[in-house]
Amino acid sequence: MSMKLFKARFTSGAHKLVRTMLIYSLFCFILAVNVAEAVSIQDDCKVRRCNHQDPPVRFPFRLEGQQSPHCGYPYPGFQLSCSENKQTLLKIPRSLKLLVKHIDYEAQRIDLFFPGRCLWQQLLDLNLSAFPFVKEQPGFSRLKVYRSQLAESKYTLFECSSQDKALYSRYKVACLSTPGSQIIAFPSEYYDYPENLLNYSYFRNFSTPISPYGIRFQLRWYKPDCGDCEAQGRGCRLNNNNSTKEQTECFYIPKHHIGLGERLMVAGIVLGSSIAAAIAIAVGWRYRLDKKEKESQVKIEKFLEDYKELKPSRYSYADIKRITNHFKDKLGQGGYGTVFKGRLSSDVLVAVKVLNNFKGNGEEFINEVSSMGRIHHVNVTRLVGFCADGYDRALVYEYLPNESLEKFIFAAKGKDRSLSWEKLQDIAVGVAKGIEYLHQGCEQRILHFDIKPHNILLDHNFNPKISDFGLAKLCSKEQSAISMTTARGTMGYIAPEVLSRNFGNVSYKSDVYSFGMLLLEMVGGRKNIDVTVENTSQVYFPEWAYDRLDKGEEFEIRIEDDAQTGIAKKLMIVGLWCIQWYPVDRPSMTVVVQMLEGELDVLTKPPNPFASTDPTKTMGATIPRKPVNRDLPTIAEME
Structure with missing residues (x-):
């Protein structure tokens, strides 16, 4: 196939097909990207772990750095993290870090462990003003300690000489004591103070919901209430359609979780199939159009062969471009083609109507040539010639100024x-x-x-x-x-x-x-x-x-x-x-x-x-x- 025919194929109807195909492919691509993005958004909230032995982390908790903020409940205390040695941590402002050993999502309890050696020192420096379980706010609202049943305990600390250490050894805080002095702590409920307590130096008062004598704790949260969802085997999440950002909803968890890679593969298959289907349709359309055009071309060539005796001039498409100076001067636009001003010689002007490609079965072209080629009358436009060069067709008339x-x-x-x-x-x-x-x-x-x-x-x-x-x-x-x-x-x-x-x-x-x-x-x-x-x-x-x-x-x-x-x-x-x-x-x-x-x-x-x-x-x-x-x-x- 010549380059001229190839170019002609894509000058009108083919251009429309190419534009349609590009738009369709772009639509499929955007659809696949949106699916992948939706998968990504959903996938970043799936269950995570710091290691295979630690409890799974899911709503209302979220794992920092591995799950987006929308995956957890928007209050302090529900943000967990992984330590350098892959242990799950719960951070309490400002410096207390507790290891998470177990999370019971149905009973809404979490088991914590203090890994350090001096919990007293951590509690003295602790600021719990913004932490939910200190006040009656949403979040961890109540504390139960294994070794102490106090919901919140108050302590008074005194400093005494090391000579009295045998008397109050049971209240001694060893990790705060020094060789020259010892720190003793009396609970606020303790009323049997020694007579010489006034001789001791006052150290400080503090209150805590965590017993400083314990190293393992169990906390319980009441809001958000996802216990019913968990009991039904369903997941729990924030309700994004609700104006209140704290509202939650239950949702069904698929038995088989499809990962991001699998979902992207599905999206790729959908995109590839759509493009393949579009290409098949385009090829079928192109074949049908070629067949129709070839039939039209055979019909036109047979007509022109029978029409030779009338002697209208026949031009090639290259002649048409030369006559019209590459279609420079447009005179008008019609339903069947565009009319351009042309020049056969220095003093002979013509009007050239370039017919639309791929339109009809050639009947309009045959009508025009067969009708006007028979006519020689002063009141009928004279047909100077025509072009039937492959897919390119044009009619050349006398120019009427x-x-x-x-x-x-x-x-x-x-x-x-x-x-x-x-x-x-x-x-x-x-x-x-x-x-x-x-x-x-x-x-x-x-x-x-x-x-x-x-x-x-x-x-x-x-x-x-x-x-x-x-x-x-x-x-x-x-x-x-x-x-x-x-x-x-x-x-x-x-x-x-x-x-x-x-x-x-x-x-x-x-x-x-x-x-x-x-x-x-x-x-x-x-x-x-x-x-x-x-x-x-x-x-x-x-x-x-x-x-x-x-x-x-x-x-x-x-x-x-x-x-x-x-x-x-x-x-x-x-x-x-x-x-x-x-x-x-x-x-x-x-x-x-x-x-x-x-x-x-x-x-x-x-x-x-x-x-x-x-x-x-x-x-x-x-x-x-x-x-x-x-x-x-x-x-x-x-x-």
Whole structure:
């Protein structure tokens, strides 16, 4: 496959696919990352241990450095840590460190052990003002000591000489005593003080919920209350959805805990599968598109082979880029492609319509070339050549500097129309003759199906030329109707029978209807349906115009003299004849040309095309009284 074909594949539909694939892959990646992040958030709260012999640490406790703050209860006392030799520690402000030996989560008790040699010294320096179990606050709210049943004990310490040590050896605090003096401690409940106690030196008072004589303790907490969750075999955690940060909730613990590595692997499999599925879909789409495009290309090549005798110039895609100076000067954008200004030579300008890639089955391209290649008329745009180079297709027309009629008849509100009434009549006659030629002047009848101001181009002398044959159909001149599976054209210009067969069969009279709507827009200088007008009766201009014509009233159009009035009235009468609801009531384009070139006096007033069974209706979308009994013969469309 050539580089040109490869590039062409990805210039339109393929670009969209690539963008869609990138967005889809990005979505899958973000999803996988979010899963991994959610797993990470959940995984950092799983049960931890300092070593395999120490108790497991989970809510309401958390292990510092291994579990995030949200994993534990947000009060002092629930934060544990690992020592340098991998032992579980509970730190009590400011300096007391107790080893954690066991945690009963259901009974909400924790067993602690003091590893040092002088608990008295630790308790003397201890500051328990911020610790929950000292005050009746949430957290460790009650203490039970193995060797002392006191919830909180008070002690008075005295200093005496070493000579009296035998008398009060049972109260001696050995680790605080020195060879020259000894420290003795009396509990506050002790009333049998010795007589010579006043001779002793007062050392200090202190109170503690921990017995300084014990080295092993059992603490109990009452809040948070997770005992019920533990009894049911469920976990306990903070309720993040609750406005109160201290509220807890129970949750089910999976029997098999999936680790972070396993979850990331699952996320990777999901991501990989999604990308693989997307690639498979893309490959299938690409294959289907290639197959469709190849069939279209074969169809086009066969048509062009049969079309050689008509001698339109065929250009390569490289020629098209050279002619348009690499698509530098854009003239307009349409549903089937983009039009660029080009130059064949120093004095020959062209308009190049580059068709959209991967659109349809080549029918629009074949229609345009086959229709315009047969036409040689002053009022039809001349096809200079075409390009059918692989996936690249383009049509080359003569360049018309004054663009389309739409630009001139739809003047801004309050401004004079830029074309005179005489020039408007010349344009109307020219368009009518061009359509007449399409219907009668070619070997086969060409039905345009998209007559509208946008498709009427003007040369340097404002001579009209019909363009854009993308919707055209060919049929024999002996036949008066064609079959159609779907409606085609632009709303507002489509004949009633194209939308509903209740009005008759589709024929060349459908172009007559579109031309009639074109004439009425030329007279009104505005779209036939205009909701911006001040008078609601003028919203649908054709019906308003017929009502004025029927009553002999003025048209409220800016006209300078009687001659211009006659032109406006003639164009309006012919337009109203052309938009009759039923095809058989419309004149042929040959008759239309005669009417436009003839005198106003010989024209008769047309029937009311807006008559309805409901006389109160004022809009044009009404049902005529006339029954439908005019069946025209139907023939198949010719390829």
